[in-house]
Amino acid sequence: MAKQRETARIHLIAAREAPVAVIIRRKPSRLFHIIRWNLRNDAFDHGSWFRGTIYPFRSDLSWDGELMSYLAMGNHCQTWNGVCRIPRLTTLWEMDNCGTYNGGGVFWGPKLFLSNAMSASEARIQSGWPRDIEVRKLQTLRGDDLTSIFHRFARDGWRLRSGDRESDLCDEDGLMLEDYRQIDAGVLFHRPVRKYPELQCRYIGHRSERSRNLIAQTYPHRTGYIFHFELEGYPDILGPSVDWATRTNKGDLIWTREGIVYRISMEDLKQGKKPKSFDLNDLQPPEIGRSARS
Secondary structure, eight states: OOOOOOOOEEEEEEOSSSSEEEEEEEOSTTEEEEEEEETTTTEEEEEEEEESEEOGGGOEEOTTSOEEEEEEEOTTSOEEEEEEETTOOOEEEEEEOSTTSSOOEEEEETTEEEEOSSOGGGOEEOTTOOTTOEEEEOSSOOSSHHHHHHHHHHHTTOEEEETTEEEOSBOTTSOBSSOGGGOOTTOEEEEOOTTSOOEEEEEEEEEOTTOOSHHHHHSTTOOEEEEEEEETTEEEEEETTEEEEEEOTTSOEEEEETTEEEEEOHHHHHTTOOOEEEEOTTOOOOSOOSOOOO
């Protein structure tokens, strides 16, 4: 029996006001690669390779597509929060983290970064950090990935739908209106955009490496917090094999499945055209040693 091909795990974040997305690629389990995706011409700028762990769900991209926030763990289990200029992980803003509790942050506005670190006042600021960006402490300080993800959802216009009830996730200052720990698996998030099919995301729950439950059977290639994406009116385009999906600043749909990133405009989708696809599975790092932030 042929050995099943190992595919890369990819997380996508699109900038709100620029034709840019950042790709956080993981393959194998403790090797990450940062790629800047220029959505004007589909050019890929390959940046840092990092041996350690980056927590994609606690990462975010600034509105202009220049800066990425992240939580990282090095080879010796040291953890830190960083903000870098993609596609390099060299930190412009940095502070240590207490293990993997909290960490990361969200660009809540064009010039406002909400840090999920314990104390933003202890940050080390390097040359090149944009002085017009204000840093505040995230008001809803929590310990895991869902804090950053749900704030990103709220910032990007996603709403929570549970039965007949529909609600916002955060107020205008970034304070969560819903306790994310009380959001049940199975609830639906939707992102209404005029003249576009509705992008929907269902929170499935958490799956560990050793899980043998129904979640593991439906999403065998995925671990951690799992989200299931669908596009209203187009049931075959996304589904359980999709790791992440979002829209670009111009409304194109981009998503990732089994180490391949896809892109399609709404016009092409309506005309039944196939999406563009870019296979990122076979990328190889240069000769590197210890974990680095460059």
